Amino acid sequence: MIKVEGLTKRYARTVAVDNITFEVEKGEIVGFLGPNGAGKTTTMRVLTCFLPPTAGTASVAGFDVLEKPLEVKKHIGYLPETPPLYPEMEVDEYLRFTGKLKGISGSDIDRRVDEVTGRCAIGDVRNKLIGKLSKGYRQRVGLAQAIIHNPDVLILDEPTSGLDPKQIIEIRELLKSLAGDHTIILSTHILSEVEHSCQRVIIINQGKLVAIDSVDNLTNRLRGSEAVAIEVEAANGRPNPTEVQQRLEQVAGVSRVVMRNSKDSRLSFEVESLQGRHIRADLARTVVQSGWNLSELKAVGLSLEDIFLQLTAGEEKARQENSVEAVTVSQEGAQQ
Amino acid sequence: MKNILLICQKELKSYFASPIAYLLMAFFGLIFGFGFYTATRDFVRFSFQAQMMGQQGPMNVNEQIIRPLLGFASTVALFLIPMITMRLFAEEKKTGTIELLLTSPITDMQIILGKWLGSMLLYLCVLAMSAINMAMLFAWGKPDLQPVLVAYLGLILQGGCLLAIGAFISTLTKNQIIAGGVTFFVCLLLWLLSWFTAFDSSASAQVVNYLSIVTHFENFGKGVLDSKDVIFYVSMIFFSLFITSRSMESLRWRA
Ligand SMILES: Nc1ncnc2c1ncn2[C@@H]1O[C@H](COP(=O)(O)OP(=O)(O)OP(=O)(O)O)[C@@H](O)[C@H]1O
Ligand SMILES: [Mg+2]
Numbered sequence: 001m002i003k004v005e006g007l008t009k010r011y012a013r014t015v016a017v018d019n020i021t022f023e024v025e026k027g028e029i030v031g032f033l034g035p036n037g038a039g040k041t042t043t044m045r046v047l048t049c050f051l052p053p054t055a056g057t058a059s060v061a062g063f064d065v066l067e068k069p070l071e072v073k074k075h076i077g078y079l080p081e082t083p084p085l086y087p088e089m090e091v092d093e094y095l096r097f098t099g100k101l102k103g104i105s106g107s108d109i110d111r112r113v114d115e116v117t118g119r120c121a122i123g124d125v126r127n128k129l130i131g132k133l134s135k136g137y138r139q140r141v142g143l144a145q146a147i148i149h150n151p152d153v154l155i156l157d158e159p160t161s162g163l164d165p166k167q168i169i170e171i172r173e174l175l176k177s178l179a180g181d182h183t184i185i186l187s188t189h190i191l192s193e194v195e196h197s198c199q200r201v202i203i204i205n206q207g208k209l210v211a212i213d214s215v216d217n218l219t220n221r222l223r224g225s226e227a228v229a230i231e232v233e234a235a236n237g238r239p240n241p242t243e244v245q246q247r248l249e250q251v252a253g254v255s256r257v258v259m260r261n262s263k264d265s266r267l268s269f270e271v272e273s274l275q276g277r278h279i280r281a282d283l284a285r286t287v288v289q290s291g292w293n294l295s296e297l298k299a300v301g302l303s304l305e306d307i308f309l310q311l312t313a314g315e316e317k318a319r320q321e322n323s324v325e326a327v328t329v330s331q332e333g334a335q336q
Numbered sequence: 337m338k339n340i341l342l343i344c345q346k347e348l349k350s351y352f353a354s355p356i357a358y359l360l361m362a363f364f365g366l367i368f369g370f371g372f373y374t375a376t377r378d379f380v381r382f383s384f385q386a387q388m389m390g391q392q393g394p395m396n397v398n399e400q401i402i403r404p405l406l407g408f409a410s411t412v413a414l415f416l417i418p419m420i421t422m423r424l425f426a427e428e429k430k431t432g433t434i435e436l437l438l439t440s441p442i443t444d445m446q447i448i449l450g451k452w453l454g455s456m457l458l459y460l461c462v463l464a465m466s467a468i469n470m471a472m473l474f475a476w477g478k479p480d481l482q483p484v485l486v487a488y489l490g491l492i493l494q495g496g497c498l499l500a501i502g503a504f505i506s507t508l509t510k511n512q513i514i515a516g517g518v519t520f521f522v523c524l525l526l527w528l529l530s531w532f533t534a535f536d537s538s539a540s541a542q543v544v545n546y547l548s549i550v551t552h553f554e555n556f557g558k559g560v561l562d563s564k565d566v567i568f569y570v571s572m573i574f575f576s577l578f579i580t581s582r583s584m585e586s587l588r589w590r591a
Contacts, residue, residue: 080439087431088350089353100342101437101440101441102441145436
């Protein structure tokens, strides 16, 4: 349904999207995950024909975004990052306007407006001025606008931002009910968001594709690794921070050590493990054997930022280890 | 066509949802009323004097009231145009609603024509404020209708032209104030040029004069309908709307 090949988008100075390729099948819900400035919005803008690609191609429903923009736009419902609302209009009036803009005929419009106001739970503000709505309600009106013409493809840029927890759950339900005959791409920086709503995840960072995987695979991959907060205190005097860091890095299974804080005689670090490695016992032993006091050791959740580093750095390290193994295996083979 | 009218309708609604439409109409109505009052007062005084001096024959309402009055109106309208056009694109760029329009299945040209038409209708509403005073003239004097209609046609064409230029300027920035300021400056420049070139008969002055949107109004103001002037205005409108669409195109490539 959506096909992106070698897509690159360059602004005056920055390369916002750098040679990314992916496909989305009909009926899928795909999460587009990345930290701020990753290029999510930019990719979505190219898909919706708002911006032309610098290089590469993108097509939606079989129509190329550059060659057949009108056809592409007919198939897409789009919720931009900031909902495109006219504050001087009433909700009903706005939805009728956007519906007509997207080609709904006059006889269908009332039925469609009724339906989307129901689905997005904005029935109680239908006659209010949009300018007087709260942020969450605006977001929902924006969402209603995106689905008003019942499009094949929904492109939603951070659809749950500004919503309360109850609403987030309702939106998730809504998305699930839309899945099947609609293809949905939604962007977010919240990992759990993707876990709940999506079947597949596309992760990008600084314009580059980091991973495309099913949500199950990804969570399995990540569940194996852990992040540990550790606080070290010298038994006598102040320990040398670089020395402590080096020791911690040498512990087997550690992928990254970041110094968080040094206060008086205490030093705190955050340590991440490679996938499938449990490092807490080894860390504790190392600290104690080095003659320092272990004042705190606890598991912390991986943040999205950590996951990116994990995915990029982890793959790098895993590749190195694999090649080392490959070398030893081949040496063993030669000896036999 | 349906899409153009849809955009046009939306523009009109938002003009009338804010005080700007009413302010412009009230302002123009007052200024025009003031001009009307001065012109008729002078007219009455002069015709009274003429009678005292024994001169016969009625004085001409067309020549002495309507012509200067509508000339005055064309200058006033010149300075109201920026207030109408400044928000056309700049506001949508600022609030992000442009993203809705540009990702909907309608063409850039439909958006531009819709917006221009909307601004045109507001401009007509503003001009319509002169109707009361005009009606008084027709009830009291016996002016010729035809030159009045020609002058109004001139006002409409000149307005359409400047509105198209204003729309173009509004695509260049996110900032309404800048869009309005630059458009105001352009109108001011056109107005000043028409003053300077009026006393200059050199070739360059003639060229500037031809290109000046304001000077083409002069014939209309006299009640003379010259196809040259009409063609000039109509092609200026097309040209401005065309560069507006180019500007929107490049907006996508740049931003
Ligand atoms: N109009 C623009 N002009 C120049 N650079 C831009 C423009 N829009 C975005 N960028 C740059 O492109 C990069 C990607 O931006 P983009 O908005 O796509 O990120 P994002 O993934 O949507 O981030 P966020 O999570 O903050 O919404 C950023 O480095 C940003 O600074
Ligand atoms: Mg974004």
